[in-house]
Amino acid sequence: MIKTDVIIIGGGATGCGIARDLARERFLRSCEEIGIPTEIMSSTKALELVPNLNPDTEEAIKVPDCSIDPFRLCMLNMRTSEIKGGLSFIRHKVTEIVKSHGRCIGVKATDAASGEVKEIHANIIVNASGAWTNLVAGLAGCEVPLTLSKGSLVITNHRLTDMVINRLRPSSDGDIIVPNEAVCLAGTTSLMVEDPDKISIGPDEVDIIIGEAGRMIPHFNQTRIIRAFSGVRPLLKSQKLDSREISRGFQIIDHQNGMYSIVGGKLTTFRLMAEKMVD
Ligand SMILES: Cc1cc2nc3c(=O)[nH]c(=O)nc-3n(C[C@H](O)[C@H](O)[C@H](O)COP(=O)(O)OP(=O)(O)OC[C@H]3O[C@@H](n4cnc5c(N)ncnc54)[C@H](O)[C@@H]3O)c2cc1C
Structure with missing residues (x-):
């Protein structure tokens, strides 16, 4: 089945003219609907x-x-977090999720520069590793379909x-x-x-x-x-064959073991994603 907004019967000058005008109108109306x-x-x-x-x-x-500079965006957000007491470790790859009695209590991360392995513990682990989310979730025995x-x-x-x-x-x-x-x-x-x-x-x-x-x-x-x-x-995760048609919505998954994964979304929605995750 094909689903569309308008069906035009007749491909003469009139029908084709309507088709052309509708395509432009659709964009304008979509913008209007969401206040652009x-x-x-x-x-x-x-x-x-x-x-x-x-x-x-x-x-x-x-x-x-x-347009925005995504590198500056990340660095400035991290800097603000640090000023307010957050800790960050750049070029550190999480290679292990530390568990105790089935609960995720920390990570082991390898410093790519020195090879040193740090063990960091926390009450909650947020897995926001983008395209690697399923791989990181896998370290805790969890799955995130992407x-x-x-x-x-x-x-x-x-x-x-x-x-x-x-x-x-x-x-x-x-x-x-x-x-x-x-x-x-x-x-x-x-x-x-x-x-x-x-x-x-x-x-x-x-x-x-x-x-x-x-x-x-x-x-x-x-x-x-x-x-x-x-x-x-x-x-x-979607069954759609054209990845452009896949929703840019996001999802927060509670793995029920102290770890949460956040996936999907867009750069444009990062603040909303952060807010929902933190709440
Ligand atoms: C070509 C392209 C064009 C795009 N254009 C737009 C656009 O125009 N507008 C828009 O809004 N969005 C756009 N996007 C989407 C947007 O870039 C992504 O949705 C967004 O960057 C995802 O951010 P993220 O933090 O979830 O993932 P990422 O930016 O991928 O960050 C995940 C981080 O986790 C790290 N990581 C992974 N595994 C580990 C591990 N084991 N240990 C430690 N760290 C780890 C990675 O190194 C990475 O730094 C585009 C994406 C692409 C690819």
């Missing part, structure tokens, strides 16, 4: 805002998007836009360009993987991203790509 302001702009206006934009752009919709989706990005050697540029279409490969400091990131892809430690970027992924980015900003094709990298999205 939109501004429809002519291509001339869009090119004034983003001079590198493809001059063949028919129309643009401005929304209040933004779907792992690899996404790749390429980085240009300079900044081609001051605004985030997104293709207005159902989410697909290579439909976003994000400025960050002196460079731009373009991506992404979405491929299911089994092992978060065994990922690499295929040349085909890089070609697709560059090709698609070039459709938004033609200058992209002449720009030097300095780096490409992949990450793995820890998504809630």
Whole structure:
């Protein structure tokens, strides 16, 4: 069965015109429903805002998007925690969950720099290890069903836009360009993987991203790509074949042994996830 919002009977000029208008209307209405302001702009206006934009752009919709530096985000949150008394150990890998009478009471973590193993005890253990959540849960004899989706990005050697540029279409490969400091990131892809430690970027992924980015900003094709990298999205387990269709909702699992796992979500929802977990 196919489920959609509107069925149009007739693929003549009228029906096709309705289909085209509906697709745009659907986006605008979705934004309105959740309170995201939109501004429809002519291509001339869009090119004034983003001079590198493809001059063949028919129309643009401005929304209040933004980009953040995830490294700074993590470091600043950790720093605030430390100022208020939290302890952190960087480059330490948890290799063992310490148990007593069936309850998780601590971890053993190996310092990747020195090889030293530290034993740290606590009343509660929160497993927030992203794509590795199931592996860490496994150390305590628990399971966290996940779907792992690899996404790749390429980085240009300079900044081609001051605004985030997104293709207005159902989410697909290579439909976003994000400025960050002196460079731009373009991506992404979405491929299911089994092992978060065994990922690499295929040349085909890089070609697709560059090709698609070039459709938004033609200058992209002449720009030097300095780096490409992949990450793995820890998504809630789903039977869906296309990982883009999997919910970005999150889940907190109480393993009933002193350990909790938190999985799913997005970077955008990290504060809500943290709040729910701490509560
Ligand atoms: C290509 C790509 C594009 C994305 N784009 C967006 C976007 O535009 N907007 C958005 O909101 N979200 C986006 N996401 C999703 C977002 O990045 C993730 O949802 C988010 O980073 C998950 O954060 P996390 O802290 O749960 O996991 P992670 O960031 O993966 O952190 C888990 C940490 O646990 C550590 N760890 C694992 N095992 C152990 C162990 N045994 N001992 C100690 N530490 C361990 C890992 O090293 C890692 O540092 C994107 C993801 C990808 C891959």
